[in-house]
Amino acid sequence: MSTKLTHTDEAGRANMVDVxxxxxxxxxxxAEGFIxxxxxxxxxIRDNHIKKGDVLTIAEIAGIQAAKRTSELIPLxxxxxxxxxxxxxxxxxxxxxxxxxxxxIGQTGVEMEALTGVQIALLTIYDMCKAVDKTMVIEQVKLLEKQKLDL
Amino acid sequence: MSTKLTHTDEAGRANMVDVxxxxxxxxxxxAEGFIxxxxxxxxxIRDNHIKKGDVLTIAEIAGIQAAKRTSELIPLxxxxxxxxxxxxxxxxxxxxxxxxxxxxIGQTGVEMEALTGVQIALLTIYDMCKAVDKTMVIEQVKLLEKQKLDL
Amino acid sequence: MSTKLTHTDEAGRANMVDVxxxxxxxxxxxAEGFIxxxxxxxxxIRDNHIKKGDVLTIAEIAGIQAAKRTSELIPLxxxxxxxxxxxxxxxxxxxxxxxxxxxxIGQTGVEMEALTGVQIALLTIYDMCKAVDKTMVIEQVKLLEKQKLDL
Amino acid sequence: MSTKLTHTDEAGRANMVDVxxxxxxxxxxxAEGFIxxxxxxxxxIRDNHIKKGDVLTIAEIAGIQAAKRTSELIPLxxxxxxxxxxxxxxxxxxxxxxxxxxxxIGQTGVEMEALTGVQIALLTIYDMCKAVDKTMVIEQVKLLEKQKLDL
Amino acid sequence: MSTKLTHTDEAGRANMVDVxxxxxxxxxxxAEGFIxxxxxxxxxIRDNHIKKGDVLTIAEIAGIQAAKRTSELIPLxxxxxxxxxxxxxxxxxxxxxxxxxxxxIGQTGVEMEALTGVQIALLTIYDMCKAVDKTMVIEQVKLLEKQKLDL
Amino acid sequence: MSTKLTHTDEAGRANMVDVxxxxxxxxxxxAEGFIxxxxxxxxxIRDNHIKKGDVLTIAEIAGIQAAKRTSELIPLxxxxxxxxxxxxxxxxxxxxxxxxxxxxIGQTGVEMEALTGVQIALLTIYDMCKAVDKTMVIEQVKLLEKQKLDL
Structure with a gap:
């Protein structure tokens, strides 16, 4: 494990490290998280779940789309x-x-993509429930597992 | 406070409600959240904070940019x-x-923008620290306050 | 009704007209369209429709999101x-x-947004069905109605 | 040819399949399509075509740009x-x-990119002609050919 | 004219100022600029200009599209x-x-939009000419005029 | 060195060339450029540079993010x-x-990405200084060096 921040060079300046x-x-x-x-x-939500306009499906789709756009959202x-x-x-x-x-299949890990997918899925649920629930909290967003396998 | 989900119509189908x-x-x-x-x-981070490549500045900038793109990320x-x-x-x-x-100045609240700004700022910190810390958790993301004032 | 192309000036050069x-x-x-x-x-699709992963819901969400991004896709x-x-x-x-x-509420019509919503919804259905159907055709995409009302 | 929808798993839930x-x-x-x-x-259009502000060039450019963004528009x-x-x-x-x-050169087909390029090119023509023509219809958008060759 | 940087608060921290x-x-x-x-x-370019694939038209379209996306590119x-x-x-x-x-019609000036339109138009010309010209320089990009008129 | 424009075919029509x-x-x-x-x-700027809200860091981050989005901005x-x-x-x-x-690691050069990074970094500085300086000019944006190495 590294003991220094990898996105800053010796002078402390940020860059996108060479992979x-x-x-x-x-x-x-x-990754996972909870609302x-x-x-x-x-x-x-459970009631809606069996009808056509599925809150959970929309959140899942939003999470998938956001995961694909992670590099636009997270600067480095x-x-x-x-x-x-x-x-x-x-x-x-x-x-x-x-x-x-x-x-x-790549040269760098995909945990930020998994975390971004989780976060936007949870925010989408927040958005769809905010008219009925004023006490929502997003909690315990974390990485569960990370793997790399040789091709 | 509403007692039903506002983003689904009578048939349970999702739409972007008319405001x-x-x-x-x-x-x-x-909104606020914690990592x-x-x-x-x-x-x-504290050490880097007084050098040129400022982890917190980068996270703040990422959060600002994401807040502006909330409607691209959250479907409704x-x-x-x-x-x-x-x-x-x-x-x-x-x-x-x-x-x-x-x-x-608008016809609909801006809490999703505040929450999105928080989430992407926290994910940006996660990204920049992930090489040195394998136990990070994002916690307690929530709305603190919401206001509307007449023009 | 205009008798000349509004997006080109006298010299035939394209611009985004002043509204x-x-x-x-x-x-x-x-607007509507058919696949x-x-x-x-x-x-x-009908069978899936009553399960959790709803093809039609996903197409509807994709259409809504694309409609919001019309000005990024259509240059003028x-x-x-x-x-x-x-x-x-x-x-x-x-x-x-x-x-x-x-x-x-604006200074210019929203038919391109309605048409873009239709087109991306139909393409999303195409994408999800392309493994099982090699003869799909998108047809009859057109504006049904357009209105402007004073505030 | 598959006999089931590939973007939904056994439980009918949508995902982006592993390629x-x-x-x-x-x-x-x-792919092709007609307006x-x-x-x-x-x-x-023909008259403008020989002047500087070329309706068809703009539509072609819009189509190329949209094809590159297909994965942002089509959720899966x-x-x-x-x-x-x-x-x-x-x-x-x-x-x-x-x-x-x-x-x-990749692990998955590119027909959605071709179709998206066609659709956005046609919508761009629609946009530029909508002030002079109220009867436009987009028709017969379909895949003409699809190939994969070993490297 | 201000004598301090408006995008940083008293503590020197960046934010998007309230307008x-x-x-x-x-x-x-x-704004204008030169390549x-x-x-x-x-x-x-002059030769191509009278044919169908117009370098200048493509650059103009790219500039228009980029101007619309200025707030995505310039963080504050x-x-x-x-x-x-x-x-x-x-x-x-x-x-x-x-x-x-x-x-x-708004609460803040549009010079960044004009400058972004110029820069991306010039970069687009650079891109289309880079195979034939290895000495291109972009020069003298500046604001020519800025106005605000009461409604 | 080529003696014709590579992004237009024999008929002068634009396309994204096959690489x-x-x-x-x-x-x-x-690439480099100067404001x-x-x-x-x-x-x-120098004064701010040693405080927390670092103008140069923000410009660098904006440049990095824009470089990643070059293919969205430059049509071909x-x-x-x-x-x-x-x-x-x-x-x-x-x-x-x-x-x-x-x-x-790819089949086509990355000079447009380097130039786009420079341009957006400079525009970001322009944006943050425009309240205090009305005479800014962006100058001498050019490629310094370009290399390809076999894997």
Whole structure:
């Protein structure tokens, strides 16, 4: 593990570090996060879930789209081509758990993509529930797992 | 307070609700969130903070830019023209606290913009510290305050 | 009705025409389009429609998001702030009909936004069905109605 | 040919399918579409065509740019790097025919990029002619050909 | 004229300044810039100019599109809705002069939009000529005029 | 060196040229440009430079982000994945010099990315100083060096 910040050079100036010398590997990352909701809100989502306008589907789609745009949002992130993104939102007792798995064949890890997918999925749920719930909190957004496999 | 989801119609189908009939008001919102870091990581940021490549400045800039793009990221958010965005990242004992205030003159609230500014600022810190800290968690992202004032 | 192309000046050079002198009005437009599918494909969508991963919901969301980005895609379109976008995809005997209604309070019409919403919704259905149907055709994309009302 | 929708998993939930295991090949696709115009409109475009502000050039450029952004517009499309995009708009008796060829070296086909290039080129023509022609219809947008060649 | 940097607060921290209290006015700005080219390159552009694939038209379109996206590119720029953008590229003896006029009804000036339109138009010419000219320089990019008129 | 414009075909029509047959190489480019400022403005930036809200850091970050989006801004530029971007802004006697180095492993050069990084960094400085300096000029934007190395 590094003991210094990798995005700043010796003079402390920011840059997008060179990953060109790294080997191409299959990179996978999974992140998750939670949005705490009132019981009433959970019930409304569950009810809607079986109708046509699915709150969870919309959040999942928003998360997938955001994961693909991570390098536009996070200034020092490298561009990459995800071979897979999967965002899953599941109703829990007191909120919704969002999980995102991203994968690419590349020279740099994909945890920022997984985390971005989670964050935008949770914000999308926030947006759709904000008229009915004034106490929502997004919590425990973190990386669950990160892998690299040789091709 | 509404008792039903406003982004789905009677049939449960999603849409971007009509805000055209609402009055233009000065809308302000403030949100905050926290990223928990190891002591060592906090020290590295604090150290860098007085050099040229400022981790917190980069996170603040990323948050401001993301707040302006909220309607691209959150599917059912309305486009609006923010008259002000301020993102502030401050070092705490065990992490960094990000706060975002957004303002517009418009027909719909700006809390999603404030929350998006916070989330992307925190993800940017995550990105810049991920080589030195494997235990980061983003926590307690929530709305602090929301106001509307007549013009 | 004009008898010359409004986006080219006297010398035939393209520009984004000045709409600053026009009055702000409530502008609404509705467009529709159709994607012709095989019977088998229609059945698969209908079947999926009652499960969680809803093809039509995803197409509707994609259409809404694209409508908001019309001015990025169509070079001479003005930026505007839609107060409402509604995309509706309905299964027909031999395909899916997409309808989009867009609205804004502004100085220029919103038919391009409605048409863009329809086109991207239809392309999204194409994308999700392309593994099972090699004969899809997008047809009859047109404006249904356009209105302006004084404030 | 698949007999089920590839973008939904066993539970019917949408995701961006993993293409990481597929071989890299040279992928080419060609799509076309037509915009039906009044005779008067065709004459105006033809006349402008030999002046400086070329309606067809602008439509072609808009199509090329949109093809590069396909994965932002179509939620479950993979990001890819097109090695070539060519959009050609040609005047016909009663309208304009747009053709787009896209190519990449990658693990997934490029027909959505070709179709998106066609659609946005046609919408751009629609935009530039909408002041003079109220009867335009976009028709027969479809894939003409799709190829993959081993490297 | 201000004697301090307006985008940094008392503590020197960057933010997007509040323009909400400013009056809406008609804002216009014109900027220009020049790309110095070899004689041979100027001839090639002039020759192409009377054919179908017009280098100058493409540069003008690219400039218009970039002007609309200024607030995405310049971190502390406010979002605004341009009512007009006009980019004009004219061949000179030893290069191409690009001029951009932008206009909006808003609370903040549009000079950054005009300058961005000029810069991207010039870069587009650079891109299209880089295979034939290795000595291009972009020069003298500046604001020509800036106006505000009461509504 | 080519003697004809590579982005237009025999008929003079624009397209994005096919680079698929080219070999993958390590491509590097460095560009620079200058913004001329009044002495007073240089002093203000230098003063701010040692505080928290660093004008030069913000310009560097804006340049890095823009370099990654070059293919969206320049119509006929190919998409690519930069493995490194470094933007450096240094205070000179009468202005600020911006330098950008970009690198990728790919089939086409990265000079447009380096130039775009420079231009947006300079425009960002312009934006942050425009309240205090009415005589700024962007000058001498050019390519310094371009390399390709076999893998």
């Amino acid at each position: 060109g010398h790294k080997e191409k590997q299959i990179r996978t990352a999974t 705490k909701l009132q019981q009433h809100t959970v019930d409304l 992130c490298h561009q990459l081509q995800l071979t897979k993104v999967d965002v899953s939102c599941s109703i829990q007792d007191n909120g919704v758990l969002a999980t995102c798995t991203s994968r690419c | 055209g009939h609402k009055e233009k008001q000065i809308r302000t919102a403030t 928990k870091l190891q002591q060592h990581t906090v020290d590295l 958010c309305h486009q609006l023209q923010l008259t002000k965005v301020d993102v502030s990242c401050s070092i705490q004992d065990n992490g960094v606290l990000a706060t975002c205030t957004s303002r517009c | 600053g002198h026009k009055e702000k009005q409530i502008r609404t437009a509705t 012709k599918l095989q019977q088998h494909t229609v059945d698969l 379109c003005h930026q505007l702030q839609l107060t409402k976008v509604d995309v509706s995809c309905s299964i027909q005997d031999n395909g899916v009909l997409a309808t989009c209604t867009s609205r804004c | 990481g295991h597929k071989e890299k090949q040279i992928r080419t696709a060609t 039906k115009l009044q005779q008067h409109t065709v004459d105006l 499309c993979h990001q890819l790097q097109l090695t070539k995009v060519d959009v050609s708009c040609s005047i016909q008796d009663n309208g304009v025919l747009a053709t787009c060829t896209s190519r990449c | 909400g209290h400013k009056e809406k006015q008609i804002r216009t700005a014109t 110095k080219l070899q004689q041979h390159t100027v001839d090639l 720029c406010h979002q605004l809705q341009l009512t007009k953008v006009d980019v004009s590229c004219s061949i000179q003896d030893n290069g191409v002069l690009a001029t951009c006029t932008s206009r909006c | 698929g047959h080219k070999e993958k190489q390590i491509r590097t480019a460095t 001329k400022l009044q002495q007073h403005t240089v002093d203000l 530029c190919h998409q690519l994945q930069l493995t490194k971007v470094d933007v450096s802004c240094s205070i000179q006697d009468n202005g600020v010099l911006a330098t950008c180095t970009s690198r990728c």
